[in-house]
Amino acid sequence: MPVNRDRRSAWIVGAACAVALAGAGVGPGAAAAQEVSFHGQVRPRYELRDPAGTGERDTFTSMRVRAALDAALDERVRIFVQVQDVRLFGEETNTLGDFRADNFDLHQGWLEFGGEHLPWLRTRLGRQEVNLGGQRLAGAVGWTQQGRSFDGARLMVSGERGTLNLIGFKLAEESSAANEADQELFGAYGTLRSVGPGALDLYWLFHRAERDGPDTREHTLGARYAWSGAVDGRLEASLQTGDRGDEDASAFMVGARLGRSFAEGRAGLTLWYDYLSGDDDASDGESSVFNTLFATNHKFYGFADLFLNVPVHTGGAGLQDLALKGRFTPRDDLALSVDLHRFQAAAGGLLADDHFADEIDLTVRHRYSPHLTMTAGLSRVFNVDGLREVGRLERSQTWLYVMFDALF
Template identity: 35%
Template sequence: MAPPVEPAKPADHPKPDAAAKPGGEKPKDEKLALVLGDLSVAPRAQLRVRGELIGDRTLAGGVSQTVFTHRARLGLGAEWKDVARLVVDVQDVRGWGAEVTAAPPAPQDVTLFGKVAGSVDLQQAFAAVALGPAELRVGRQAIAFSNERVIGGVDWTQQGRSFDAIAIASKAPGTFGYTGFCSIVRDLDFVPTATTPGLALCAVNVEHKVLPAFRYAPIVMVEMTDNDTLLSRATFGARFDGAVAGFSYDVDALGQTSWVGRDVKLAYLAGVRANYEVDTMLHPKAGVTLDYVSGGDPATADVVTFDTTYGTNHKFYGFQDLFLNLPVHTLNRGLLDAAVNLAVTEGPFSAQLAVHAFAPTAYDGPGAFYGIEPDLVGKYDLSKQVSLHLGGSLFVPVGEALGRGDQTAPWLYGMLDVKL
């Protein structure tokens, strides 16, 4: 069995870090909008710089890494009447000191001659056309479903996630909304030597807020490869959430069917979050979390590990990101994540503490436990446009089920985020 793949960088905080808004913000909502008759044009920009101390995630006691990365985005939105709009966002994502030059005798002064290939990319580029109460969007776009359990913007990563897609969504927020899209994820006509199959994705998410204390959000998504002997998959289920008198809850129930030819596999995921907030100084909110992700070896079992596909896993399974890629990072052994958390907010300051205990759901060997991870993150808003972030975590391995070493892994970060 292949060893777990090391995550290259962490990927999406819940508070105190919000996810990217799907579809881009409309120009009329921007303070910098330039109005020319029926045409509204608005620029936007972001620079986000993050420094991180990343411990050895093989847990073998290796050397920690200290890295600085940045996201630089420059975008433009244009809207004609409420009939059509265009959104284009260009971004540069790179690690500081990663610039290189050609081999000697080429100049070696990277501050002058350096270049990072492929660092500049389109984060979004789409056209949107109003269709009554709905909007049709065509092009490259950020899309997030509900709480981002299986489709998310992964905004914590500097690059974020975008889909080349055709989407239709309800225009105005309210008690009822929907988003549906189809995307070409991989097209082998452009990369004929690729070893992975071509892949298309179609998904629908509906949200209906019946009462302040109850909202349900069903989701269906289907992934199809261009080869019937290779993996295709359907994911389905719903989210239920609500809040009343300081108490809030959030429940996910998802199933997954995958098939290779006629060989059908099943998987499932269940998640429960419950919190209670006190309306007093610091607005303390205490809560508990329980996530259950099925596990099983696809070579021998009928029930296998649930694949979180395009989800924002950093929001759910610890900020250390040792479980960023399910099922790879658990060796197909599933995941049970039990956590307690405490959050406080006062004016421009917010902080969150969570303590996770991780274990497998499909492992019969000795030491059937993964480890314990406390996370502490904080955010301070200097203004609406500028925020400072600090945080860290420590993963303490316990047991042998994770299949890595037994050394602790620290992670610390500091970040400056400027949005205009």
């Protein structure tokens, strides 16, 4: 049922006070807690994007502020509560007149417990971040100030040979005022350690979404193998099948990465290629475009974030990403990197130009202290005829950011 905004704001602020008091060791049950820790983060970030979605240059400063309580109540029970405020500088023109905490929210709040007779099994219930594997299909999207979390349950099995995560999340609830249909995500993600020089991940995800017409019932199955050393790499493949509304889903993704370290690990080069299938025939009753679901796409397809929503941001044509990435760490507190991307459509039969764009990303990261990191980045996107055709970008784009990240 709808909740009055003033009551909701009061509840949120009250919860934040309770978290702060608990972190200080004040409140019911504090004496019984074996271990209680309090964590926080302040992360302002200035950005310039030219052109932005409006076609003009845009500059703004955003900020994330998080506070978290982590309490191990005993050997079997743990709770974690994390609240956050995400805002743009100047969003509240008069703080004396606006004190409703519109941007304050519960980012995580979960209960975790394990049985004395089943020490290899833990159950986590509530709102929680989830990063599966390399976050190719499900991730917390930590780059964004708001991040992503899921509401639901997670069973975590651990053993000498590996781990298994079973998830069940409610993405949308028909009974709530904000949603008109149910949506869920279920899955299993297992990791086998010491398979040759690396680790092997096997996974299955099932996404169900109710619609006015036929529902979406889509399965994603795949495997990921990654290893590290003087030569490190990754091989990954996923297959999607099932129903997407009134179309049959038949899509796939393959990816490979191979890197080499130099100068006692202080420098390295990585060659990277990803192929996400596309669809150039919308009338055959089959959807062949790969859906990245709930991935942290900022990690993969260029830092300028022009491919955050695949397949939407590629016009259903899929994506090929060929990249060369270099890194150099001249000092322990300083890291430099440069990434070169060439983006191409995977199914460009309907496009006059199947070359989406080229991108170069420059990043400098300085660890000012154990608690503060400063990062600056510059990206240039050019040769954008393909992106112009799918309505994503009209001309070459420059993106710049400076970020300060303080943690305790």
